[in-house]
Amino acid sequence: MTTILCRYGELFLKGGNRHIFLQALINNVRAAVRGLPEAKVSSPHGRVVVSVADQARGEACTRLERVFGLVSISPAASLAPDIDAICAAAVAEAQAAVERNPELRRSFKIEPHRSNKHFPLQSHEIACRAGDAVSAATGIPVDVHQPALRVGIEVATQAAHVFAERRPAPGGLPAGVSGRAVLLLSGGIDSPVAGWLAAKRGLAQEALTFHSPPFTGEKAKDKVIALARQLARWQAVSTLWIAGFTDTQKRLRGAGRPELAVVLYRRMMVRVADLLCEREGCGAIVTGENLGQVASQTLTNMRNIEIVARHLILRPLVTYDKVETTALARRIGTYDISALPFEDCCSLFVPAHPATAARLSDVERAEATLDVAKEAADIAEQAERIVL
Amino acid sequence: MIVYLDNAASAPPLPEVLAAVTHAMTDLYANPSSAHGLGAAAARALEQARGEVAALLRAQPSEIVFTCGGTEANALGLLGAAALARGRHVVVSAIEHPAVLRSAESLVSRGWQLGKVMPAPDGRVSAEAVLASLHPDTAVLAVMLANNEIGTLQPVAEIGRALRAAGRKLHFHVDAVQFAGLIPLDVETLGADSLALSGHKLHGPKGTGALWLRKGARVAPLWDGGRQEGGLRSGTENLPGWVGLGRAAVLCRENLRAGQQVAALRDRLESLVMEAIPRATTTVPAATPRAPHIASLRLAGLPAEPLLHALEARGVFASAGAACSTRAHEPSHVLAAIGVGVEDAVLRFSLSRLTTESDIKVAAGALREAVDEIASVVEVRPRGTRP
Numbered sequence: 001m002t003t004i005l006c007r008y009g010e011l012f013l014k015g016g017n018r019h020i021f022l023q024a025l026i027n028n029v030r031a032a033v034r035g036l037p038e039a040k041v042s043s044p045h046g047r048v049v050v051s052v053a054d055q056a057r058g059e060a061c062t063r064l065e066r067v068f069g070l071v072s073i074s075p076a077a078s079l080a081p082d083i084d085a086i087c088a089a090a091v092a093e094a095q096a097a098v099e100r101n102p103e104l105r106r107s108f109k110i111e112p113h114r115s116n117k118h119f120p121l122q123s124h125e126i127a128c129r130a131g132d133a134v135s136a137a138t139g140i141p142v143d144v145h146q147p148a149l150r151v152g153i154e155v156a157t158q159a160a161h162v163f164a165e166r167r168p169a170p171g172g173l174p175a176g177v178s179g180r181a182v183l184l185l186s187g188g189i190d191s192p193v194a195g196w197l198a199a200k201r202g203l204a205q206e207a208l209t210f211h212s213p214p215f216t217g218e219k220a221k222d223k224v225i226a227l228a229r230q231l232a233r234w235q236a237v238s239t240l241w242i243a244g245f246t247d248t249q250k251r252l253r254g255a256g257r258p259e260l261a262v263v264l265y266r267r268m269m270v271r272v273a274d275l276l277c278e279r280e281g282c283g284a285i286v287t288g289e290n291l292g293q294v295a296s297q298t299l300t301n302m303r304n305i306e307i308v309a310r311h312l313i314l315r316p317l318v319t320y321d322k323v324e325t326t327a328l329a330r331r332i333g334t335y336d337i338s339a340l341p342f343e344d345c346c347s348l349f350v351p352a353h354p355a356t357a358a359r360l361s362d363v364e365r366a367e368a369t370l371d372v373a374k375e376a377a378d379i380a381e382q383a384e385r386i387v388l
Numbered sequence: 389m390i391v392y393l394d395n396a397a398s399a400p401p402l403p404e405v406l407a408a409v410t411h412a413m414t415d416l417y418a419n420p421s422s423a424h425g426l427g428a429a430a431a432r433a434l435e436q437a438r439g440e441v442a443a444l445l446r447a448q449p450s451e452i453v454f455t456c457g458g459t460e461a462n463a464l465g466l467l468g469a470a471a472l473a474r475g476r477h478v479v480v481s482a483i484e485h486p487a488v489l490r491s492a493e494s495l496v497s498r499g500w501q502l503g504k505v506m507p508a509p510d511g512r513v514s515a516e517a518v519l520a521s522l523h524p525d526t527a528v529l530a531v532m533l534a535n536n537e538i539g540t541l542q543p544v545a546e547i548g549r550a551l552r553a554a555g556r557k558l559h560f561h562v563d564a565v566q567f568a569g570l571i572p573l574d575v576e577t578l579g580a581d582s583l584a585l586s587g588h589k590l591h592g593p594k595g596t597g598a599l600w601l602r603k604g605a606r607v608a609p610l611w612d613g614g615r616q617e618g619g620l621r622s623g624t625e626n627l628p629g630w631v632g633l634g635r636a637a638v639l640c641r642e643n644l645r646a647g648q649q650v651a652a653l654r655d656r657l658e659s660l661v662m663e664a665i666p667r668a669t670t671t672v673p674a675a676t677p678r679a680p681h682i683a684s685l686r687l688a689g690l691p692a693e694p695l696l697h698a699l700e701a702r703g704v705f706a707s708a709g710a711a712c713s714t715r716a717h718e719p720s721h722v723l724a725a726i727g728v729g730v731e732d733a734v735l736r737f738s739l740s741r742l743t744t745e746s747d748i749k750v751a752a753g754a755l756r757e758a759v760d761e762i763a764s765v766v767e768v769r770p771r772g773t774r775p
Contacts, residue, residue, distance in 0.1 A: 214697030214758075215765070253765055 001038065002057040003078035003161055005154070006048040006064055009071035009171055024174040025069040028235055032063045044156060045115070051078070061167060066234045068200050070169035074152065076161040083121055087133035089162035090151050094134045097149055097164035107143035108134060112153045119155050126153055170200060175235040178202030181284040181314065182273045183237060185209045187223045190288030190317055192231055192334040193325050197316035198286045199236030206280055207237045208273055208383070210245040219340075225386060226337045232388035234332065243272055243383040248375045256366025258351035262296040263358045264366060266305045270313070271376035272383075277311045279380070284312040290325070291318050295354040304360055391704045391747045391754075395589075396536055396566060396682055396738030401632070402591045408635035409593055412628040420625050421616070430627055437634025441598050444637040445583070446574045453599045453617045454630045458565040458586030459487040460610075461599040464620065465582035466491045466530050468607025469559035470500070475527030479503040481513045481542065483722045487584075488530050488563050505531075511540035511672040511726050515547045519554065528559045533573070533583075534566040537709050537722040537736060538671050539682025541571070548579015559605065565589055565597075569640030570647035570680045570741070581605040587629065591740070592636030596629040646741040651680035653739055653748050658683050660752035665759050671709065671734055672726065683737040684709055685755075690762055692733035698758035699735075704751045709734030 008025055026041060029048050033039040037053040039060070048070070052060045057075055064073045077089040090110065098105045112126040121129070130153060131142055140149065154161045183195040185207040195205055209224045221242065228240040245265075252264040273285045289297050296305070306313050317325055329335035392400065401409075412433060418426035420434050435449065442449040455461040466488060470478060480492045482504040496502050503521045505513045518531065529551075531542050544562050551560060560579065565586040567573055575583060582605060587596030601607060601620075613622030640646075661668050671684035687695065692708035699706055709723055719730050728734060737751060 214699075214701045214761070215694045217693065217697045217700070250765055 001051050001078065002054050002060070003076045004050040004052070004057075004060055004064060005074045005076050005161055005163065006050060006067075006070050006169070007072050007074075008048065008069050021069070021174060021177050024177045025067075028067050028069065028174050028176070029064065031235065032067050033060055036060055036063075049161075063233075065167055065169050067174075068170055068172040068202070068235065069174035071171050072166050072169055074163040074166050076152075076154075076163035078159050078161055081116060081119055081155050081157070081160045083126065083129055086126065086153055086155070086160050086162060087130050089160075090130040090153060091133050091137040093162050093164040094138055094140070094149060094151050097151075098138065098140070100165075104149040105138075105140055106148040107146070108140045108149035108151060109142065109144050109147035110134070110151050110153060112155070114155045116155050116157045118157075126155065170234075172200035173202030175199045175202060176204040179284070180204045180206070180280070180282040181286050182276050182280070182282045182311075183207045183231075183286045184269060184273055184288070185224060185228060185231075185237075185240070186288070187220055187227065187338065187340075188288065189329050189335065189338040190290060190293075190325055192227045192288075192338065193320075193328050193332065194286055194288040194316045195231050195236050196234060196328070196332050196334070198314060199231070199234060203284070203286065203314075204235075205231075205237045205286060206239045206241060206276065206282060207231070208241045208243060208269075208276055210243050210269060210272075212246040212249050213244075215246065215249075223337060223340050227334055228386070228388055230333050230337060238388060240386040240388060241276060241383040242386065243379045245269075245379065248379060251370055251375070252366075255369045256362065257355075259353055259355040260358050260363055260366055261351055262354045263301050263304050263363055266296055267308045267363070267367070268372065268376060268379075270305055270309045271372065272379045274308075274310050275376055275380040276383070282311070284314050285309060286314045286316065288317055289315045290320060290322075293322065295356045298356050300357040301355075304358055304363055307360070389703050389750070391750050393704065393706045393737040393739060393743070393747070393751055395568070395740035395743075396539075396736065397707055398588045398594065399568070399591045399740050400742070401588070401593055402636065402639055404639060405592055405632045405635045409628045409632040412631040416627055416631070420627060421614070430625075433631055434625055434627055437630045440634035440637045440641075441585070442600075444569070444573075444641050445585075445600055446576055447600050448603060450618075451575075451600050451603055453601055453620045454625065454633070455584075455597040455599055455621060456595055456626065457597040458485075458563070458584055458589070459597075460621075461584035461586070461597045462487040462530075462561070462563050462565075463491050464599050464607055464610055465559075465561040465584055465601070466528060467495070468610060468620070469561065469582065469605075470495055470528050471608035472606055473527030473559065475523075475525035475558070477501045477503065477523045477526040478528040478530075479505060479518070479521050479526055480530045481505045481507065481518075481532065482725045483507050483511065483513070483535050483537075484530060484532055485536050485563055485565065487565075488532065488561075489721070492528075492530065507540070507725055509672075509726050510676045511535060511538045511722075512676065513542055515543050515550045518547050519550050522556065522558070526556075526558050528561065530561040530563065532563040532566070534564075534568075534571060534679035534682070535722060536566050536682075537720060537734075538684040538726070539566075539679040539736075539738075540672055541677040541679060543677075544580060545578050552579055559607075566679055566682070568679065568681050568740070569636075570650055572644070572647070575600055575602070582607065587633040587636060590633070590636045590640055591742075593629045593632040596626060596633040598633065643741060647680045650739050650741060650743065653743055653745065654680060654683045654737075656745070657737060657739075657748045657752060658685065660748065661685055661755055664752060664756040667759070668755075671723075671728060681739045683739070685735050685737065686728065687733040687735065687759060689731060690733040690759065691766060692735060694762050694766065695733050695735060695755075695758050698761050699751075699754050702750075702754035702757060704754040706751075707736045707738070709736050 110127040420431040
């Protein structure tokens with residue numbers, strides 16, 4: 001069996017609601033390791049502890065590194081609280097760590113933590129015994145101020161845990177504790193990142209995408225599904241709605257001057273998202289909009305779009321530079337999918353010179369030729385649902 | 389109903405090919421190198437397949453090296469010859485398939501010089517231009533038989549004759565993957581040293597191909613191992629695949645006139661389309677020598693990919709000539725070389741011996757509707773403009 005110690009961060013700050021946040025975190029950790037052999041999750045004070053069969057250690061770590069609310073994880077040796085066994089484990093973990101990264105050979109420190117106050121040795125005595133064992137076995141010098149390698153020893157009542165590896169987890173809040181939202185997801189780079197950031201602040205999301213066959217092909221649809229699946233690995237989205245947009249898009253295209261088209265499409269998308277929010281019990285709409293990136297993303301046009309929304313619109317990327325967004329997309333594993341070359345529904349219907357500051361009266365006049373409420377209701381009604 | 393006009397991408401395996409593959413997988417599972425009777429049966433089937441492929445090309449069985457596909461056959465012909473060459477100059481046509489082009493480019497990092505011969509606007513490189521591009525130390529030359537995107541036939545026999553007349557002793561490789569069993573081919577008169585084939589373009593299985601290597605011509609293997617295929621291609625033989633390729637070769641040879649029927653259907657498609665759609669033209673002049681199965685049509689001012697989806701919605705499956713105005717697609721090097729701009733859609737309808745007159749009528753009608761649908765919505769955008 002491998003034990004993985006999972007640390008959570010700012011949950012501690014959540015006074016009276018702390019148990020709600022902790023329970024959500026534990027549920028998300030359980031969901032993350034579900035299906036792995038012999039996976040068990042417990043929550044002794046201040047920790048979430050996962051145990052899995054040894055062969056699933058790597059996969060379990062990979063999945064736990066994607067659980068929002070955790071700040072770091074440490075795969076650990078788990079043993080009886082006995083000082084000789086602890087020293088042997090400290091040697092083994094230190095050796096494994098320097099094998100993975102020879103840089104760590106420079107110096108080390110033992111970091112003991114004794115929650116079992118009945119354990120016969122005090123913390124500094126544990127540190128001395130284990131430190132002697134490690135330096136005798138490996139020859140690595142001790143440096144208690146700036147060690148390259150930190151070997152943690154935690155002595156609890158039932159068991160002791162020894163670890164030399166501390167992997168960063170994403171931090172933030174457990175997905176779901178902040179409520180639910182609809183994410184407007186395209187095949188581009190930005191919207192998946194926006195969904196990830198929203199999930200980091202505790203939002204559970206349903207993704208909504210628009211598909212315009214024949215202007216978009218099956219591969220464009222598969223691409224959005226792949227993006228949604230990658231976000232699901234972060235527990236950022238659970239469901240993808242694929243809404244047919246072709247007929248409405250054609251009518252909108254014909255309704256006003258071509259340069260208004262983008263604003264008209266986006267207002268319609270927001271209306272559909274609004275209906276989905278109501279139907280699915282979501283409190284906000286999350287978009288990948290970014291100030292100034294493209295013509296539809298000026299203050300005027302964002303306002304023209306937002307004005308039709310009955311729910312809060314969240315724009316996690318509003319102040320990001322493209323390079324920042326791209327770097328994050330790479331980190332969360334969506335960039336390579338977004339970079340696939342299939343058209344998404346945004347790019348084909350777009351005029352050569354979209355208006356950067358459409359007049360609201362022009363936009364509304366164009367929409368008056370359609371029954372926009374009915375169009376939105378039909379689209380939402382007929383959207384295809386994919387559970388991720 | 390499905391009208392499949394993407395045979396230059398992959399042609400559906402014929403039922404006889406499936407039967408031959410199934411038989412080989414079921415009954416001929418032994419390793420052809422094994423000493424026992426089952427191994428001997430497998431080895432006999434392999435040699436029969438080799439003979440069948442050789443017969444299609446009018447070659448000797450000993451001149452056929454089986455491979456895992458057209459790309460490997462091209463790499464073996466081109467890189468294998470380069471590995472043994474004294475000279476350090478390679479020449480290719482600028483419109484080769486990436487299998488040849490990138491192989492040739494890979495030689496540059498090994499100290500080679502690369503020359504690319506540009507085609508005329510009709511999509512053909514001339515023998516004179518090829519000859520003019522040769523240096524004294526040119527060791528390898530590759531020119532394709534038929535271009536995969538626009539279907540133009542390259543004058544490989546003429547180039548072969550010119551090389552002989554000039555007394556050039558370089559290795560002349562021909563990528564004949566788009567031969568498709570529809571173009572008369574006689575390697576004896578071709579004047580080439582090696583020629584690459586792909587199984588699935590001949591209605592055979594994917595993952596199969598062959599290199600014809602003229603008796604006396606030499607290439608180095610790309611890797612070493614058990615030294616199957618005369619030492620040129622180590623690895624346990626893909627017997628089911630190669631038996632299937634052999635069967636496909638037999639079926640091609642039994643119907644050598646198929647090329648003329650296919651060419652007539654292609655011409656019919658082109659004339660139906662150009663009658664119905666004013667903006668449509670053939671990408672290269674119709675009188676250019678072309679592979680019978682490839683109709684490349686240019687549609688001014690439209691994006692290619694939505695047209696393909698609109699065709700698909702009507703049951704017609706084709707390909708873009710690769711010059712989509714999609715932002716992330718690389719423009720086609722072939723279309724760029726003949727001066728076709730990215731503002732036009734170039735669609736490739738590729739036929740096969742299975743294509744019927746009714747397929748052609750359906751395709752032409754579907755294209756007319758697709759063009760109307762897309763043109764009504766999409767205005768022309770200069771490339772590179774973004775939403």
